[in-house]
Amino acid sequence: MKEEIFVYFIGTAGSGKSTLTYNFQQWMNHRGLDAITVNLDPGAENLPYKPDVDIRDWISLKEIMDSYGLGPNGAQIACADMLALNTDDIKKSIASFKTDYILMDTPGQLELFVFREAGKYIIKFLNPERSIIAYILDPALAKTASGFISQLLLSISTNFRLNQSQINILSKADMLSDNELQQVEIWSNDPDKLGNAIINEEASAYREMSEGILRIINEFDIHGKIFPIGNENFQGIEDLYTQIQLQFEGGEDLMSD
Numbered sequence: 001m002k003e004e005i006f007v008y009f010i011g012t013a014g015s016g017k018s019t020l021t022y023n024f025q026q027w028m029n030h031r032g033l034d035a036i037t038v039n040l041d042p043g044a045e046n047l048p049y050k051p052d053v054d055i056r057d058w059i060s061l062k063e064i065m066d067s068y069g070l071g072p073n074g075a076q077i078a079c080a081d082m083l084a085l086n087t088d089d090i091k092k093s094i095a096s097f098k099t100d101y102i103l104m105d106t107p108g109q110l111e112l113f114v115f116r117e118a119g120k121y122i123i124k125f126l127n128p129e130r131s132i133i134a135y136i137l138d139p140a141l142a143k144t145a146s147g148f149i150s151q152l153l154l155s156i157s158t159n160f161r162l163n164q165s166q167i168n169i170l171s172k173a174d175m176l177s178d179n180e181l182q183q184v185e186i187w188s189n190d191p192d193k194l195g196n197a198i199i200n201e202e203a204s205a206y207r208e209m210s211e212g213i214l215r216i217i218n219e220f221d222i223h224g225k226i227f228p229i230g231n232e233n234f235q236g237i238e239d240l241y242t243q244i245q246l247q248f249e250g251g252e253d254l255m256s257d
């Protein structure tokens, strides 16, 4: 076994984090690679996979709501902060699997993991040198040029907060038409084309802000490639795997071991 890699799937609510966690593990298993799944969402109700390590074994959203008389949102915040109190147990539980890949499915609301301290703390505590963020953009919010910019802004904020290697993914690519997918890929590869698409949108304060945000994105050279992923036939998963390998092993494939 090589030193393990932690992949954190992060994105807005419903963007496809849990589905991708499941599909990535399935894809790896089909290729004889070793990966475990970790659920970090104490409020998760219907996960598409059975987590190997599950925060719900330590923290239950329902119990926190009942014990502290909190509503679901207040309890989610309390749970997010409690995540940090259980990192030692989580680390031991993960280590017991002696695996190569640890697929971390994060809580539904992105802000709980990205903007509160617990997310940053967990990454640091587990293995910051061997961690990568798989940031998921939801195509429902990224189909227009300014929608795409607002999604990029969240991705960049995540990068700014967590300060780890990061790959941008477009989930649910199977739900886009060929033209729509091509459009998003063009925007993701070419900031000038994205800028032109913004200029062609209806004039508004929103459009001006989009132009300003794009200028900042270009200035800091943070306009990275986006990898489309779909639910059918593991669309895009091999590219994602290759990209992660490139970050840590200079492209060396675990499958060749």
Ligand SMILES: Nc1nc2c(ncn2[C@@H]2O[C@H](COP(=O)(O)OP(=O)(O)OP(=O)(O)O)[C@@H](O)[C@H]2O)c(=O)[nH]1
Pocket (backbone or CB within 6 Å): 011, 012, 013, 014, 015, 016, 017, 018, 019, 020, 041, 106, 107, 108, 109, 171, 172, 173, 174, 175, 229, 230, 231, 232
């Ligand atoms: N067509 C299609 N649907 C998808 C894909 N990925 C996820 N979905 C659907 O999108 C919905 C949300 O997916 P989840 O994987 O639960 O998303 P999530 O980000 O984990 O959601 P929360 O944890 O609740 O924020 C589900 O109905 C999935 O079946 C995909 O690649 N293609």
Ligand SMILES: [Mg+2]
Pocket (backbone or CB within 6 Å): 017, 018, 019, 041, 044, 105, 106, 107, 108
């Ligand atoms: Mg989920």
